[in-house]
Amino acid sequence: MSTSAAELRDLYQELILDHGRTPRNKRKPPEANREALGHNPMCGDRMTIYLTLGEHDALIEDVAFEGQGCAISTASASMMTEILKGKTAAQAQEIFDYFHTLCTTDHASPPNHLNEDDLDRLDALSGVRQFPIRVKCATLAWHAMQAALCPAGMRQNQVNSEGDEKQ
Amino acid sequence: MTECGLFACVTPKQFDAVKYRADFPALHQEINGAPLVFLDSAASAQKPKQVLEALTRLYANNYANVHRGVYTLSQKATDAFERARETVRRFIHAKSSDEIIFTRGATESINLVAHSWGRAFLKRGDEVLITELEHHANIVPWQMLEKEIGIVLKPVRIEDNGDVLAQNVIAAITPNTKLISIAHVSNALGTILPVEEIIAAAKAKNITVLLDGCQAISHIAVDVQALGCDFYVFSSHKLYGPTGVGVLWGKKELLNKMPPYQTGGDMIEVVSFKGTTFKQTPHRFEAGTPAIAEVVGFASAIEYVSTIGLDRIAGYEHELLEYATAELSKIKGLRIIGTAPNKASIISFVMDHAHPHDIGTILDGYGIAVRAGHHCAQPLMERLGVVATTRASFAFYNTCDDVDALVAGIKKVQEIFK
Ligand SMILES: Cc1ncc(COP(=O)(O)O)c(C=O)c1O
Numbered sequence: 001m002s003t004s005a006a007e008l009r010d011l012y013q014e015l016i017l018d019h020g021r022t023p024r025n026k027r028k029p030p031e032a033n034r035e036a037l038g039h040n041p042m043c044g045d046r047m048t049i050y051l052t053l054g055e056h057d058a059l060i061e062d063v064a065f066e067g068q069g070c071a072i073s074t075a076s077a078s079m080m081t082e083i084l085k086g087k088t089a090a091q092a093q094e095i096f097d098y099f100h101t102l103c104t105t106d107h108a109s110p111p112n113h114l115n116e117d118d119l120d121r122l123d124a125l126s127g128v129r130q131f132p133i134r135v136k137c138a139t140l141a142w143h144a145m146q147a148a149l150c151p152a153g154m155r156q157n158q159v160n161s162e163g164d165e166k167q
Numbered sequence: 168m169t170e171c172g173l174f175a176c177v178t179p180k181q182f183d184a185v186k187y188r189a190d191f192p193a194l195h196q197e198i199n200g201a202p203l204v205f206l207d208s209a210a211s212a213q214k215p216k217q218v219l220e221a222l223t224r225l226y227a228n229n230y231a232n233v234h235r236g237v238y239t240l241s242q243k244a245t246d247a248f249e250r251a252r253e254t255v256r257r258f259i260h261a262k263s264s265d266e267i268i269f270t271r272g273a274t275e276s277i278n279l280v281a282h283s284w285g286r287a288f289l290k291r292g293d294e295v296l297i298t299e300l301e302h303h304a305n306i307v308p309w310q311m312l313e314k315e316i317g318i319v320l321k322p323v324r325i326e327d328n329g330d331v332l333a334q335n336v337i338a339a340i341t342p343n344t345k346l347i348s349i350a351h352v353s354n355a356l357g358t359i360l361p362v363e364e365i366i367a368a369a370k371a372k373n374i375t376v377l378l379d380g381c382q383a384i385s386h387i388a389v390d391v392q393a394l395g396c397d398f399y400v401f402s403s404h405k406l407y408g409p410t411g412v413g414v415l416w417g418k419k420e421l422l423n424k425m426p427p428y429q430t431g432g433d434m435i436e437v438v439s440f441k442g443t444t445f446k447q448t449p450h451r452f453e454a455g456t457p458a459i460a461e462v463v464g465f466a467s468a469i470e471y472v473s474t475i476g477l478d479r480i481a482g483y484e485h486e487l488l489e490y491a492t493a494e495l496s497k498i499k500g501l502r503i504i505g506t507a508p509n510k511a512s513i514i515s516f517v518m519d520h521a522h523p524h525d526i527g528t529i530l531d532g533y534g535i536a537v538r539a540g541h542h543c544a545q546p547l548m549e550r551l552g553v554v555a556t557t558r559a560s561f562a563f564y565n566t567c568d569d570v571d572a573l574v575a576g577i578k579k580v581q582e583i584f585k
Contacts, residue, residue: 004200008532012525012583021520043524043555044541044548068554070522071584131528 011127011134012071015120020071025064025081032064037158038144040136045069047077049144053089060084060092063145070137072128077141079121087113089149095122096142102126103135136161182483187475188564190215201534204572209354209382209513209560210538212407214468221467222409225460233459234433234450248459251466252449258469259399260390261416268422268449269462272413273381274304276400277348279415279452280377281308283425284398285346288375291317293345296336298360299325299550300353303543305379309348319343325550329356329505333364340368346375351383351399355542355558356505357488357513359387366395375421381405385562386484386511388477391416408468409461415452422448429454480563484512487561491570498577504556512561515542518577521584523557529583530557530576537573 032050039046047067054061063081068074084092094111099122101108106129110119128138140161147159188194191213196203205213231241233248249264256264270276285308289295295309299322309320323339325331336347347369352359362378369376377398380389384401391399398421403412417425427434427445431454436444445451472480491514495501500519518526527539538558541548548554559573 005532008529008583011528017584042540043522044545045524045554070524072525074522134524134528137524 007127007130011131013124013127015124016071016075016127019075019078023065023074023078025062025078026066027064028066029062029064032062034148036144036147038067038140038147039158039160040069040073040140041160042133042136043070045073045137045140047073047141047144049077049141049148051145051148058088060087060089065141065144069140072125072134072137073140076125076138079125080141080145083114083118083121084145092145092149096146098122099125099142100139103128103138182479182563184483184563184566187215188566190217190471191564192216192219194564198534198536199532204533204535204569204576206559206561206565206569206573207536207538208385208562208565209405209558211404211410212385212562213564214407214409215471217471218408218464218468222460222464225463230460232456244459247463248457251462254466254469255414255416258389258473259384259414259416260392262392263419265448266416266419266422268415268417268452269457270413270415270452271411271458272404273379273400273402274413276398276413276415277304277377277379278308279428280398280400280417281312283428283452284375284421285309285312285318286316287424287426289316289318289345292319292343294319294321294341294343296321296323296339296344296347296349298323298331298336298349300329300331300356300358300544300547301348301350302354302379302381303545304381305348305350306546318345322546325358325547326507327551328507329353329358329551330507330509331358331360333361333368336365337368340372340374344372344374346377348377348379350379350381351389352380352386352511352513353505353544353547354382354513355544355547355556356507356515357382357510357560358505358507359383359509359511361509362394362396370395382511382513385472386477386481388481397421403461403465403468406465406468407472408465409458411458412461412465417448419448422452425452427451427454431455433457475563483563484561487565487567487570488512488514490567491559491561491573494570494574495577498574498581500581501577504551504553513558514560515556515558517553517556518580518584521580523555525584526557526577526580529580530573533572533576533579535573535576 032052034051037048050064052062063084065077098110125138128134143159143161193213229243231244233245252264252267255267312318313320323336366376376396378396380399380401385406399416404410434451434454502517504515523539540555
């Protein structure tokens with residue numbers, strides 16, 4: 001597998017660098033009612049995702065995160081907070097499934113509830129497809145989000161993105 | 168090789184790195200369209216063709232299981248295997264080749280000491296001193312003994328610049344201290360530890376000392392008798408040899424008092440259902456069929472570096488370290504982590520705005536291989552207040568051109584993360 005300068009530029013495109021530099025929703029909302037920690041054992045990065053779920057856990061009213069990571073994991077967490085706000089838990093899971101497929105294969109089809117902006121964001125992140133070892137970085141926040149969505153009792157408080165290399 | 172500005176590298180007359188480099192086939196390839204610049208020898212070193220040929224030669228001509236056949240071929244393999252033990256003995260100046268135990272690697276060597284010596288000689292309340300900069304391989308085996316028998320593991324504080332002061336280790340000794348287990352050289356920072364002073368203080372109090380020589384063995388000429396420690400461990404693959412082989416050196420009297428680690432074939436004297444008696448060291452600790460070819464290949468790696476001379480290697484690598492340190496220090500927004508006065512050719516650094524992982528990915532795009540991460544030393548990262556670092560490590564096959572390529576690569580990183 002060979003990396004070209006174009007692939008590097010594609011991975012570190014302006015949208016990613018912007019979210020990496022000035023992440024959105026990097027905070028701990030006092031009203032958050034779900035959280036989970038994502039840990040990337042390869043680099044030691046840690047990231048906590050906070051979800052504020054509405055009545056009957058249906059709607060994601062707010063998404064935020066705290067922690068330190070590389071440009072890719074930070075940008076991914078930042079964009080995820082923007083994409084998932086206002087979605088239902090079931091939709092969030094569908095989006096993660098789509099994003100995961102996008103990062104690891106070349107045959108992903110998006111769920112129809114994603115708008116153009118969301119698709120552009122996920123598309124930018126999917127530049128990691130050319131960098132199998134970095135897929136874990138892109139999916140770290142998403143794994144933590146998924147863990148936070150799990151019903152209490154089944155929830156793991158800490159997850160990692162091991163095993164997320166491109167197949 | 169180019170001149171390296173202020174710190175002119177040793178001229179080819181004195182140390183012909185380019186000539187040695189030609190012995191390493193893997194170094195002569197393109198990665199992502201650029202010539203490979205391999206700066207991760209501290210993780211694992213590349214292998215000279217002499218080692219590859221030794222492996223092939225053994226498999227082609229002299230291969231059979233060792234220590235068991237009455238036939239000629241098995242005797243040939245056994246001879247080659249035992250000659251390798253003698254080669255290791257000579258290399259680290261051990262008293263007897265019986266003191267050289269072949270393991271799967273330094274990790275297994277430390278685990279062997281923890282399991283065998285630790286369980287036999289440590290009891291609840293005994294203290295084991297390590298430092299904050301240890302590799303996980305020299306932390307976790309002792310933590311297991313904390314859980315199992317209630318020993319106390321005490322990490323000694325290091326300085327902010329990554330230095331380890333002998334006086335701090337010595338001050339941490341108490342009447343309960345039974346073992347000091349420390350790195351000879353730090354894999355994450357390159358710090359050379361003041362082991363002589365520490366060993367002298369430990370010996371005055373009858374404390375056993377284990378040195379983790381993984382990073383020292385390729386940079387420093389090691390004489391275990393002069394050092395005066397009790398155990399010394401290292402891995403073949405960081406010394407230009409094959410993977411799957413490590414060494415535990417220990418004093419014979421000590422080794423013969425230790426119970427076996429693993430049990431099975433090759434390590435027993437008599438097995439009967441009434442009871443089994445074990446061989447003396449080293450065979451007591453080498454249960455089962457060993458990595459025969461790799462051990463023989465390892466011996467050829469030792470011969471290879473011995474021919475060049477570790478002192479000359481160390482001198483040249485020091486020049487590289489000084490040049491790289493000077494060049495990297497000029498880069499604004501880059502901070503070297505680990506600036507102890509005594510260092511082997513390892514440089515860890517962090518950069519403003521760019522995470523080590525991003526640095527590693529971008530450098531790889533230009534053919535430059537560095538390590539990015541916590542270097543299996545998470546407590547050290549925590550101590551230094553960083554999540555991870557980027558690490559460039561230099562071997563004698565690296566040149567000032569490699570340093571220049573690294574600097575140019577870092578400038579590219581800065582262009583992206585400006
Ligand atoms: C200082 C130190 N100790 C122990 C080890 C473990 O060596 P190995 O993985 O070869 O068993 C390493 C290798 O990374 C090391 O650098």
